[in-house]
Amino acid sequence: MTAPVSISLDVNGERVDALVLPRLNLADFLREQLQLTGTHVGCEHGVCGACTVRVNGEIVRSCLMLAVQAHGAAVQTIEGLSDSGEVADLQAAFRDRNALQCGFCTPGMLMAAQDLLKQEARPDRDRIREHLSGNYCRCTGYQAIIDAVETTARARGGRRV
């Protein structure tokens, strides 16, 4: 009854074919089968946001999605966003504004922050705080994280003008 299921998906621009058990969540699939360990597994019930990845361009909780549900989808992890340089400035701002701390929440924070900055050029601090409210930082480094996102938004906005 619980036989492995064959899936095909695109992960960070590369085609992946795999056999997965239905119970395997997308986060564990990325980490254990593809060794993409930037996606972190925290609470495993959708509260902490450490497992945030993009599926078909939109951020999702990869602990609340089965790998079998990603069949046919395009998945982007923090490795993909980092390697392509899409979040290079955001990463630099996190470093400069001391927003990294232990780093466990950082991949999810970057995924969520980049999602906001793609939708809105100049979010204010309240908006940033609201958009990141689904991501926990165990070091409680929230102020510095908001600073880093705000700094990046300003810099990107400046480039556009």
Added chain:
Amino acid sequence: MKAAAFAYARATSVVNALDLLQAHGDRAKVLSGGQSLMPAMNLRLISPELVVDIGEVAELRGISVTGDTVRIGALTRHVELQRSPEIAAHAPLLTEAIAHVAHPAIRNRGTIGGSLAHADPASELPACMVALNATIIIRGKTGERRVVATDFFTGIYETALSAQELLVAVELPAARRKSAHFFCEFARRHGDYAIAGLAAQAVVEGDLFADLRLAFFAVGNRPVLAKAATKLVNIAITPAVLSAALAALSQELDPQSDLQASASMRRHLAGVLLTRCVGTLLGRSDLGAGGSA
């Protein structure tokens, strides 16, 4: 934690999903967005033998407006409701409420049908359905049946849906001229489940409520359509009238105590919400909006 092992079936149509549910009954669970089901499975609160994934059933998607009726397919995601111009025009209560449903990453996956079928008494959408006097459309092997929202929710995580049936859509009456809405919840963190919340839909004629539906959530085992609203309809609202409504509300609510709040705190917060709702909808700051209950 991880979910226990289960078998998986990707439904190709509503009929196919119903066949699977017919064959497996309550040993099966329907997976739509997974934002309530997966946490429950990961916490081992439930361990279905079969998961029927309806995520690809296109006929369950979409928002349409026909005459005075707004129909929302069960698979419509929260983010689609939030961005829908039809919903903003004809059911603005939902547009406002969705901003309080979890967080962006969860709103991208969660569906209206999933939220309603899960029936968490502290969640926003069931209360909105009660406030909006929605009809829940259910399909089974023998056909379709329609249940009004106030009858659909029967207890904590309990609904009128049987294990062999599928929630396929909801229908709402489109907001009329002079309609007004109010939504507010108290939560520990923006997007978390409410400690107490209120979704309200009203018709305001001049200084009076011609109609008022108050659906409180997180203060009972299901969304509560407050009878206290009758004390506020077609009457000039004075502090005394409001006090009588607050007293009636306090009598009819039977909130639970839990780690987040005591029953008396929830009763108090419900009164604060009622006061804010009346003051906001009538534009009456003199009624002590945000004041004590």
